[in-house]
Amino acid sequence: MTADREHKGPDGWLAGAQARVAAADLGPHAEQIGRVESIADGIAMVSGLPDVRLDELLRFDKGQFGYAQVLEPDRVGCVLLDGVDTIEAGDRLHGTGDVLRVPVGPALLGRVVDPLGRPLDGAGPIESDEHSPIERPAPAIIERDLVTQPVQTGTLVVDTLFALGRGQRELIIGDRAIGKTTIAIDTIISQRGSDITCVYVAIGQKTASVRRAINAIRTFGRMERCIVVVAEAAAPPGMQWIAPFAGLSMAEWFRDRGQHALIVLDDLSKHAASHREIALLTRQSPGREAYPGDVFYVHARMLERAAKLSPAKGGGSLTALPIAETDAGNLSAYIPTNLISITDGQIVLDARLFHEGQKPAVDVGTSVSRVGGKTQAHALRKVAESLRLDYAQFLELEMFTRFGGMPDPRVRDQLNHGARIRALLAQPQHAPLRLADQVALVLALQAGLLDGVATGDLDGFRRGLSALLDAQAGDIVARIEATGDFADGDRERLRDLLAAHLTPKAGP
Ligand SMILES: Nc1ncnc2c1ncn2[C@@H]1O[C@H](COP(=O)(O)OP(=O)(O)O)[C@@H](O)[C@H]1O
Ligand SMILES: [Mg+2]
Incomplete structure (x- = not known):
């Protein structure tokens, strides 16, 4: 406070004012003003901005934006970003000295x-x-x-x-x-x-x-x-x-x-x-x-x-x-x-x-x-190991057997299995599967548990799977989601659970 007053004493005040006058920029001062020469399809050709750099943000006097895309000796090609219909030849603009920021x-x-x-x-x-x-x-x-x-x-x-x-x-x-x-x-x-x-x-x-x-x-x-x-x-x-x-x-x-x-x-x-x-x-x-x-x-x-x-x-x-x-x-x-x-x-x-x-x-x-x-994820890699090969072989076999002939039982099994792979790889939109559900699905598939299920019923099985796993193997689900892997015995437990669920109930 006192220091301030001392500074603003008659001598101090005069010195301060003199310093400000000396520092003031009273000379002529140059500013580059661009002018739109022509405009078409969202691009304006602009003159009068020789110092603009590539990608520099340009601001029009009416508030619109564009950026410098092409630098020619006497013109700048400005790509317009908004208000394309409101800019006319003759409009004025400035360089901003800055690139585009968001x-x-x-x-x-x-x-x-x-x-x-x-x-x-x-x-x-x-x-x-x-x-x-x-x-x-x-x-x-x-x-x-x-x-x-x-x-x-x-x-x-x-x-x-x-x-x-x-x-x-x-x-x-x-x-x-x-x-x-x-x-x-x-x-x-x-x-x-x-x-x-x-x-x-x-x-x-x-x-x-x-x-x-x-x-x-x-x-x-x-x-x-x-x-x-x-x-x-x-x-x-x-x-x-x-x-x-x-x-x-x-x-x-x-x-x-x-x-x-x-x-x-x-x-x-x-x-x-x-x-x-x-x-x-x-x-x-x-x-x-x-x-x-x-x-x-x-x-x-x-x-x-x-x-x-x-x-x-x-x-x-x-x-x-x-x-x-x-x-x-x-x-x-x-x-x-x-x-x-x-x-x-x-x-x-x-x-x-x-x-x-x-x-x-x-x-x-x-x-x-x-x-x-x-x-x-390790658990998925373990169960999906042979999936790619099985599927590729199936697609090839299917092509062959299309030409007729009675496939032998082994080939028939392979075709049967492949059809189930294909059915499971189809998936409704906006219903992404959890890792644990994927692991269980592929485990059931590759263990052959689904080969006896009609392809039309696979979707129902998939829909009920999450709830089944949560109810009966919540610990395994949590582990797979957290670590991406099985613990000892998880894989066998999961398979037994799925097998029990999928075996047709013994009828009278
Ligand atoms: N897995 C799916 N199951 C059902 N419908 C789907 C699936 N994937 C896409 N569609 C439908 O197909 C149409 C085209 O999908 P879209 O993703 O927009 O295609 P693109 O992006 O290749 O043009 C959309 O109507 C979408 O709902
Ligand atoms: Mg699209």
Whole structure:
């Protein structure tokens, strides 16, 4: 107080005022103001911003946003993010000196947002004081660890034959409307009891499909542990382009704090299309299938951000499930081959299987998981050991015997068993199975206990299984869910329990 008064004494006050006058910037001061020269299809060509950097966020005087995508000597190509119809030639804009950032952190949980992190669910503003650039470097090799822990997708055919690991990137690929989104959404629903935070990014999807996905998560999953990022088909191409990057930054927040996250990118074919659209509009030279040459690099860089971090980096993980759409099952088109070579495996869906009623329509011949197999829960690995081979042999045998002839009894048994494998690998949507239920199902199947059950009755058996296990083997269920493995004698006890349940009651 006294010090203050002394400072503000007549001499002190004068000195302070003189210092402020000396420091004041009274000279001319330069500001770069951009002007829209032309605008079409969500891209504005802008002059007057020679110092703008690539990816810099640009703000229009009327409040809209865009980012600098193409730098030419006298013009900047600005990809518009909102208010596309409200921007006209002659409008003024400024560089912001910053790249695009989105809000991150727990405030986003349970919310549906656009790729700029603005709420779309009418549930009030996002109260987050943390923001992260949408383009972030992927973890370096020494910051990574091996993928060793499983992610339960809850879909039996995936968990038994193509197990997914935390930090893995697994592509879901197939024609339109044959259950790609459903497998991804069911994986999110399956995390209702796990410690994995889920981010679902919808890119270029129809409003109705996005709504269906959100409703499924709200009804069957735990929405309060999920974030949904939406750039639907009607959104400007710029919004669709940034959506996966924004979603990744939101998911990385959890990864970088030693937690576990899963991101679904639905889908990268639409993302590639928005990339192509922007490139053609900004006159970059087109390459194969008219995609610009850097589309491979864009997707590779994007998916490298999924990782399992080393203990020194907190041990968190980010698992990615990118989705790609094929045309008439053509896996060798440009974008599908790119994505297959970037990811650690693919789940291939087959339109013929889907229309025959085999849902999920996973083609076991062409699907593969290149790292997840080692992570599979031990109990499941023990019971599912010969499943893949049995099923493959069955499919081959079935093809042979289709040409007629009377199969001998051994072959008939094999066909009979295979038909039950196929029936169990089919699964209704939005009903992911617990690990313990999967273990019991495959145990019953491979012990031959189901060979006498009509295929039509298998669904009933599966539906009643959870309750049966909880009632009569609660300790084994708890152990499998907690450790992923059997204790001594568990396997035999489980088999006896299932055998007793499945043996037809002796009639009169
Ligand atoms: N396992 C399943 N059981 C029953 N219906 C399914 C199953 N998987 C998908 N469907 C249905 O098939 C349709 C297409 O699925 P969707 O996941 O939207 O396909 P995509 O993402 O490949 O376009 C949806 O109506 C969905 O409800
Ligand atoms: Mg879909």
